[in-house]
Amino acid sequence: MNGLLAGKVIIVTGAGGGIGKASALLFALEGASVVATGRTDETVAEVADEIRKAGGKCIGLRVDVAVGADCGLMVETAVKSFGRLDGAFNNAGIDGPIAPAADYPEAAFDEVIAINLKGIWNCMRFQIPAMLATGGGAIVNNASALSEVGQFGMVGYCASKAGVLGLTRAAALDYGAQGVRVNALSPGVVETPMMTSQMNSYPDLRGMLLARHPIGRLGAPEELAEAAAWMLSDRSKFMLGANVSVDGGYAAF
Numbered sequence: 598m599n600g601l602l603a604g605k606v607i608i609v610t611g612a613g614g615g616i617g618k619a620s621a622l623l624f625a626l627e628g629a630s631v632v633a634t635g636r637t638d639e640t641v642a643e644v645a646d647e648i649r650k651a652g653g654k655c656i657g658l659r660v661d662v663a664v665g666a667d668c669g670l671m672v673e674t675a676v677k678s679f680g681r682l683d684g685a686f687n688n689a690g691i692d693g694p695i696a697p698a699a700d701y702p703e704a705a706f707d708e709v710i711a712i713n714l715k716g717i718w719n720c721m722r723f724q725i726p727a728m729l730a731t732g733g734g735a736i737v738n739n740a741s742a743l744s745e746v747g748q749f750g751m752v753g754y755c756a757s758k759a760g761v762l763g764l765t766r767a768a769a770l771d772y773g774a775q776g777v778r779v780n781a782l783s784p785g786v787v788e789t790p791m792m793t794s795q796m797n798s799y800p801d802l803r804g805m806l807l808a809r810h811p812i813g814r815l816g817a818p819e820e821l822a823e824a825a826a827w828m829l830s831d832r833s834k835f836m837l838g839a840n841v842s843v844d845g846g847y848a849a850f
């Protein structure tokens with residue numbers, strides 16, 4: 598590893614599995630001190646342990662991004678443990694149920710918005726002041742290829758991810774000149790626990806999704822981690838308010 602993130606302190610949300618776990622591991626191997634957060638104590642402890650065993654610096658913390666106080670504590674813990682905050686990959690998210698828009702359950706709609714959309718704002722409203730205190734930083738919000746197109750039965754998810762782009766662009770304008778860069782990453786379909794469980798529930802889904810990826814395959818969590826690492830590094834320092842598609846051609850289709 599070449600130390601792309603050497604010396605940086607970076608938070609990852611939803612680091613218990615999938616894209617978040619692969620990212621926490623890569624960031625640590627690239628030299629960052631990582632605060633790996635997720636919904637359960639056991640999962641984040643396991644991930645942090647795995648990263649330390651691989652030679653990285655990491656602490657695990659239980660954080661529900663839908664809860665503002667949890668996000669405040671997350672940033673406080675990063676600063677107390679490592680002295681500063683340079684980067685954040687706001688990745689935690691859920692897919693929600695599949696149902697036509699008018700039948701979509703109200704409680705599920707509220708939950709998807711609370712985690713996928715308000716959760717990102719909850720993270721940023723504590724991360725940004727911490728970054729400003731030491732001269733700036735970089736935030737990557739995990740959106741989706743579905744942030745710019747619709748998908749049958751996914752009104753909650755599509756609305757939340759389109760909203761992530763709005764939050765990202767507005768915050769980028771608010772803080773770009775002060776050195777905090779906010780950008781969004783939009784993955785295509787990636788083989789993670791979230792997608793595997795969806796593909797297991799709907800037998801035709803894998804084939805349908807593959808057909809939407811001109812590259813001819815689905816993504817791997819590590820491929821998204823690579824993009825996020827670059828977006829959090831100083832090598833992307835002119836990038837502000839962008840939506841970066843890493844999706845095997847999904848958005849180009």
Ligand SMILES: NC(=O)c1ccc[n+]([C@@H]2O[C@H](COP(=O)([O-])OP(=O)(O)OC[C@H]3O[C@@H](n4cnc5c(N)ncnc54)[C@H](O)[C@@H]3O)[C@@H](O)[C@H]2O)c1
Pocket residue numbers: 610611612613614615616617634635636660661662663688689690691692712716739740741742783784785786787788789790791792
């Ligand atoms: N896998 C894909 O195909 C795909 C495609 C586009 C976008 N994404 C986005 O990537 C992100 C990661 O997804 P993934 O596929 O790795 O899924 P995943 O289910 O493997 O990981 C999501 C993680 O977020 C955590 N999480 C859920 N709710 C949370 C909450 N309230 N607080 C804190 N953590 C919470 C989960 O526990 C889990 O560890 C999500 O935002 C998802 O929408 C995934």
